[in-house]
Amino acid sequence: MKDLTAEILELIRRTSTDLPADIEKRLRDARDGEAPASAARKAMDTILANVEMTRRDSTPICQDTGTPLFFVKLPDGWKPREIRNWIRAAIAESTRLTYLRPNAVDSLSGKNSGNNLGSKYFPTIHFEEIDEGDLTIDLILKGGGCENVGTQYSLPDDRLKAGRDLEGVRKVVLDAVNRAQGEGCAPGFLGVAIGGDRGTGFTASKETLIQTLDTKNPDPALETLEHRITTEANQLGIGPMGFGGNATVLGTRITSEHRLPASYFVTVSYMCWAYRRRKMIVHDGQVTYT
Amino acid sequence: MDKQISLPLSDAAVKDLQVGDSVLLSGTLVTGRDAAHKWLTDCFIHPKTTATQEDERIFEELRGILDGGAIYHCGPVVAGLETKAYRFVAAGPTTSVREEPYQADVMKILGLKAVIGKGGMGSRTLQACREIPGVYLHAIGGAASLIARSVEEVLGVYKLEFGVPEAMWVIRVRDFPAVVTMDSHGQSLHADVRTRSSAMLEKLLS
DSSP states (O other): OOOOHHHHHHHHHHHHHOOOHHHHHHHHHHHHTSOTTOHHHHHHHHHHHHHHHHHHHTOOSSSOOOEEEEEEEEOTTOOHHHHHHHHHHHHHHHHHTTSSOOOOBOTTTOOBOSSSOOSTTSSEEEEEEOSSSOEEEEEEEEOHHHHHHOEEEESSBTTTTBOSSHHHHHHHHHHHHHHHTTTTTSSEEEEEEESSOHHHHHHHHHHGGGSOTTOOOSSHHHHHHHHHHHHHHHHTOOOGGGSSSSOSEEEEEEEEOOOOTTOOEEEEEEEOSSOEEEEEEEETTEEEEO | OOEEEESSOOHHHHHHOOTTOEEEEEEEEEEOOHHHHHHHIIIIISOSSOOOHHHHHHHHHHHHHHTTOEEEOOOOEEEOTTTTOOEEEEOOOOBGGGGHHHHHHHHHHHTOOEEEEBSOOOHHHHHHHHHTTOEEEEOOTTOHHHHHTTEEEEEEEEOGGGOTTTSEEEEEEEEEEEEEEEOTTSOBHHHHHHHHHHHHHHHHHO
């Protein structure tokens, strides 16, 4: 197999510097929905000016280039070990080229590795073998501000009167948005997982973020709930950066996983407005990016 | 209209700032976030460890630079690490509230008049802003390359052993854009927004 380090480096560069068109469109609509001369409108103008600048200059949209989260789907013939090595080499090189900030810190010594390579989960790489199709590598760069406001509820939640049903899910997700205020760099996007265990809940909620905004939820009840949560979250009036305003959440994605009888987790991953998400597809040796 | 303000800030300039004002800030400021606040606290505010001579020297220099000045909660992307010809590539704010346990004391011990970050801070920092007087300036989170453009020069760096994001970078900025969200008169936009959104949440959950 051809070494894909250079192609993965390009995936990282695009992800860090070039915001996807569907996200930018949603941000532009949000900007238009804020009152003229408001702090919220001004914040959105600054955000959009930055998006244009980083695309042109090939510089990071946000200085917190986050945890690199890779989701790799590989058909027969590709070796996970080899792909992991390419990814790690590309990550170190992207850091040297300042597409990424050195972000891997030893939790005990406090020492920054300097090249974004850390212990086995840094960068995070999820592999899934597939029977047929192309090799695809999805990358999300998720900053620490929005990661810190992500949260997990165990239902029933007595304080919120949230039971083990979709109404309970709605309540806790709205609570999570209110608790986050502007700290996750609103307006944000929500990835929600119902069920799983504590670990898979977070993995599944983040994996929803690789989908484009126009992807339809296969479950009509969840799709209805996604729209309702987005609408109601915006009624909270938190607004861009928490300045107050109409745009608080610009999209919600919900998935459901099997759970134990004893457990009913609702996991909320909050993605900041700088929703850095790109995909690389390798088809017959040709690499394309979306 | 944006208000032009320059560092160091006088008491009068601070008191003139009100929640909601857009400002363009110019002058010398220093980045500092989690490791810096912990270092200042552990060495100089509630000493847990004995400061080295080097720590003492850095602390005195910082007090000189930051008298009436501003600390910026920011972990930048910096080019030129190999040659030490440093240049800020991306430099938006990080979430400020993590420094809430330390900020009031750090403001007082360094002589700060302004804290720059994102997401706002809590009641202890707000109280310190009343007493000092001081102000909290909210930069636009994520607008990192745009903000880096306002950084004219990297004048130096302290505590680079904390790593690039956590080091204390001394920078000269011109027309750094921010919004006053906590002022010296006890006003906090963050407290107001939270009160309103919590009331609405209660309605949506009932």
